[in-house]
Amino acid sequence: MKVTRRKFIRTGLLVTLGAVLVDMFWFEKFFIETNEFYIGKATKETTNIKVVQISDLHLQSINSQLSRLASKLNKLKPELILITGDAIDKAQNVSLLNDFLKLIDKQIKKVAILGNWEYWGNIDLNELNKVYLENNCTLLVNQTTQYLFGDTSISITGVDDFVGGNANYNAAIKDYKKSDYHIVLNHCPQYNDYISTQIDTHVDFILSGHTHGGQINLLGFAPFLPPGSGKYVKGWYTQNNSKFYVSKGIGTSMLPARFGARAEIAIFNLS
Structure with missing residues (x-):
């Protein structure tokens, strides 16, 4: 024919x-990609502390994707899992977050911060905090906590959301104690511009989410970025000698699709 x-x-x-x-x-x-980085003197050959960032879950159900993710985290056995906001965007999904967290080994320490959707979704933050606590997860709202892994100390500073909440980095580091590593969690990367000007306390790097990598990314151009993204889309940036990483996250918002912005988790190896 x-x-x-x-x-x-x-x-x-x-x-x-x-x-x-x-x-x-x-x-x-x-299909969630894994991006792995080695910080400071860490290499593939050194014995490292593994820190995993999970961002923007926007949980709607516990699908096979998330079950595989939980299984992967359990095999990886990181010292810390850092949840950088927008875990859920509806009040009725607090129990869904609990179901997901229960799939992850409770022995793995976790830290979470709030994103804009935890506010916009009218979520009961006391109920949310209770779920996090039940799953060995500390919710930080303009606060800092310190962990000790062997002889290595790591301080985690969690900033409240810049768009929906009341981001206050200066209040967040009030109880900072000098540590081998200092990681700041800040959902909206636009606020990193301010954090990078505050040089009194050492920061190794800042972890953000919020942008979804543009969610629709056309050859590096993201036509739609949510308020609070600033000029940042995905990956590593340096501003005023401060380094920060913007995760593409896992879930989607508004439109249930991604293009040129594959879902991800990031692993940071510290030595």
């Missing part, structure tokens, strides 16, 4: 469109 040029082009366009839609609504959402 002879195929005309017009029919060939039309078929090609339909196949391409189908591939793009599969990528947007399935592949990039449900």
